[in-house]
Amino acid sequence: PSAMREVAIDVPKVRWGDIGGMEAVKLKLKQAVEWPIKHPESFRRMGIQPPKGILLYGPPGCSKTLIAKALANESGLNFLAIKGPELLSKYVGESERAVREIFRKAKAVSPAILFFDEIDALAVERGSSSGSGMLTDRVLAQLLTEMDGIEQLQDVTILAATNRPDMIDKALMRPGRIDQIIYVPLPDEATRREIFKLHLRNMPVSEEVCLDNLVNSTKKYSGAEITALCKEAALLALQENIEAKTILAKHFHHALEIVTPRIPDSLIQ
Numbered sequence: 001p002s003a004m005r006e007v008a009i010d011v012p013k014v015r016w017g018d019i020g021g022m023e024a025v026k027l028k029l030k031q032a033v034e035w036p037i038k039h040p041e042s043f044r045r046m047g048i049q050p051p052k053g054i055l056l057y058g059p060p061g062c063s064k065t066l067i068a069k070a071l072a073n074e075s076g077l078n079f080l081a082i083k084g085p086e087l088l089s090k091y092v093g094e095s096e097r098a099v100r101e102i103f104r105k106a107k108a109v110s111p112a113i114l115f116f117d118e119i120d121a122l123a124v125e126r127g128s129s130s131g132s133g134m135l136t137d138r139v140l141a142q143l144l145t146e147m148d149g150i151e152q153l154q155d156v157t158i159l160a161a162t163n164r165p166d167m168i169d170k171a172l173m174r175p176g177r178i179d180q181i182i183y184v185p186l187p188d189e190a191t192r193r194e195i196f197k198l199h200l201r202n203m204p205v206s207e208e209v210c211l212d213n214l215v216n217s218t219k220k221y222s223g224a225e226i227t228a229l230c231k232e233a234a235l236l237a238l239q240e241n242i243e244a245k246t247i248l249a250k251h252f253h254h255a256l257e258i259v260t261p262r263i264p265d266s267l268i269q
């Protein structure tokens with residue numbers, strides 16, 4: 001069985017507007033990827049090159065994957081996604097072949113974004129005790145080789161995501177490989193507000209529910225946890241009465257006790 005069967009090529013449907021807030025991160029990625037595609041002559045004029053690869057790092061559930069998809073969609077790029085651990089096949093030589101294959105595919109459908117989620121699984125610092133040792137070393141070497149085939153990779157932008165940037169091998173972070181690093185933080189107040197608005201838009205929320213209260217009660221929540229909170233409140237309303245027509249403030253209060261923020265401080269900057 002090949003790791004490649006996991007890889008689907010598609011243009012994702014996520015739009016920038018589907019991602020609440022995160023304005024600074026969106027802008028940085030537009031500058032890095034969208035602008036060079038839409039205005040190549042401006043970049044030539046300024047004598048600057050777009051980044052070859054970008055690392056998105058930050059706590060889990062804070063929209064790294066959503067952002068990668070929106071970027072591809074809004075820039076008119078094909079999108080190939082693979083999770084680091086999926087590439088670590090137990091068959092000898094299989095993992096390296098999977099790496100070669102995914103780059104070949106990306107070139108074939110370029111312009112494209114090649115998204116490596118959980119890149120830390122592949123790119124753990126060589127010689128470190130975590131990771132699967134020899135195998136990750138070989139897969140990482142193959143990854144570096146592919147990234148250095150830079151001329152042929154002209155229209156392929158590498159995006160990688162991790163919660164653990166400290167685990168990533170320095171060789172991957174050289175200029176010409178992953179040469180831009182963007183922190184994707186926990187949602188701030190403005191972003192939490194936008195995430196709530198997006199999720200509650202299609203839910204029958206009672207007028208007594210105060211958005212400000214929800215925003216203030218969810219410090220340290222990730223976007224994914226806010227999503228889970230909204231869903232939990234709706235389920236609690238149904239649990240009380242399967243015919244319920246609205247979600248009340250008490251359901252949100254109860255949901256706040258059930259869905260609590262889980263991100264360890266060590267992952268927050």
Ligand code: ATP
Nearest residue numbers: 018019020060061062063064065066195223224227
């Ligand atoms: P991981 O590190 O666990 O892979 P991630 O940072 O890639 O997480 P996503 O998978 O993009 O996070 O987000 C998880 C889910 O959380 C999304 O599918 C979405 O429902 C919700 N979410 C997170 N951030 C936002 C946001 N800013 N706006 C709307 N929804 C969000």
